[in-house]
Amino acid sequence: MNPPDAEARALARTFIEQTLAAEGNALMLEHATREEVVRGLVAARHPARADAAALPDGVAALPGAGASPGPAVTERMIAEAADLGALAALVASCSRCTLHESRKKPVFGEGAADARVVCVGEAPGAREDETGRPFVGRAGGLLDRLLLSIGLPRKSVYICNVLKSRPPRNRDPLPEEVAACSPYLLRQLALIEPEVIIAFGAFAARTLLETKSALGRLRGAVHRYSGYPVVVTYHPAALLRNPGWIRPTWEDLQLVRRMLDGAGEGEVRLG
Numbered sequence: 001m002n003p004p005d006a007e008a009r010a011l012a013r014t015f016i017e018q019t020l021a022a023e024g025n026a027l028m029l030e031h032a033t034r035e036e037v038v039r040g041l042v043a044a045r046h047p048a049r050a051d052a053a054a055l056p057d058g059v060a061a062l063p064g065a066g067a068s069p070g071p072a073v074t075e076r077m078i079a080e081a082a083d084l085g086a087l088a089a090l091v092a093s094c095s096r097c098t099l100h101e102s103r104k105k106p107v108f109g110e111g112a113a114d115a116r117v118v119c120v121g122e123a124p125g126a127r128e129d130e131t132g133r134p135f136v137g138r139a140g141g142l143l144d145r146l147l148l149s150i151g152l153p154r155k156s157v158y159i160c161n162v163l164k165s166r167p168p169r170n171r172d173p174l175p176e177e178v179a180a181c182s183p184y185l186l187r188q189l190a191l192i193e194p195e196v197i198i199a200f201g202a203f204a205a206r207t208l209l210e211t212k213s214a215l216g217r218l219r220g221a222v223h224r225y226s227g228y229p230v231v232v233t234y235h236p237a238a239l240l241r242n243p244g245w246i247r248p249t250w251e252d253l254q255l256v257r258r259m260l261d262g263a264g265e266g267e268v269r270l271g
């Protein structure tokens with residue numbers, strides 16, 4: 001490790017340790033590249049630049065972003081989309097539910113097409129609606145740092161939401177909207193074939209797992225969605241409001257780390 005690498009890692013470690021200082025966590029940054037550490041630092045110190053700092057290489061505006069709705073997108077068209085680009089183009093012209101009427105930009109998702117981990121949130125918020133990108137702003141910056149703490153740079157994972165269009169005023173998604181949009185998520189997962197899904201927040205967890213259980217009861221175990229292992233944790237936006245939840249979130253991510261490192265699900269099950 002050359003001096004600039006050491007300095008950048010030390011600064012990143014200091015930032016995250018300060019974030020979790022109350023809980024006294026020791027974080028693992030050994031797997032992070034220097035580039036990701038610098039991105040994390042920029043996001044931490046200059047939130048206004050977080051979007052640009054976190055932008056994965058080669059990720060530009062999605063094809064067809066902002067396009068007018070075209071002919072109805074059928075489930076068969078979604079299921080037969082050959083790759084993520086073709087699927088994103090369908091989302092860009094989607095009018096399967098009424099959310100296309102009020103959205104500014106669809107938020108398809110972004111990240112590595114061969115990601116081992118897919119992060120799933122609820123639905124785009126205001127910043128996501130404006131930028132067309134998932135998990136941006138302060139919550140996105142915190143997500144980046146949490147992932148980095150288990151050796152997962154943002155560009156190594158895939159990040160998306162259950163819904164691809166923003167519900168007005170961030171209201172809860174309606175069941176019919178979830179039903180209309182879920183085929184896109186299923187196809188994303190089928191194309192990526194992740195080893196682990198992380199459901200961020202109660203809505204994403206309850207939707208994927210088709211349960212009304214409280215998030216606290218779903219944490220600490222490995223669930224299944226369409227055959228894929230699912231780990232449930234708090235949404236980064238909730239962590240900004242409740243810093244006391246950062247430690248349990250970090251513990252949930254440790255579960256993901258152990259799964260990626262080859263521990264069987266029985267071995268990693270908590271509680």
Ligand code: SF4
Nearest residue numbers: 094096097164165181
């Ligand atoms: S939320 Fe999903 S189903 Fe509804 S318009 Fe957007 S992309 Fe289409």
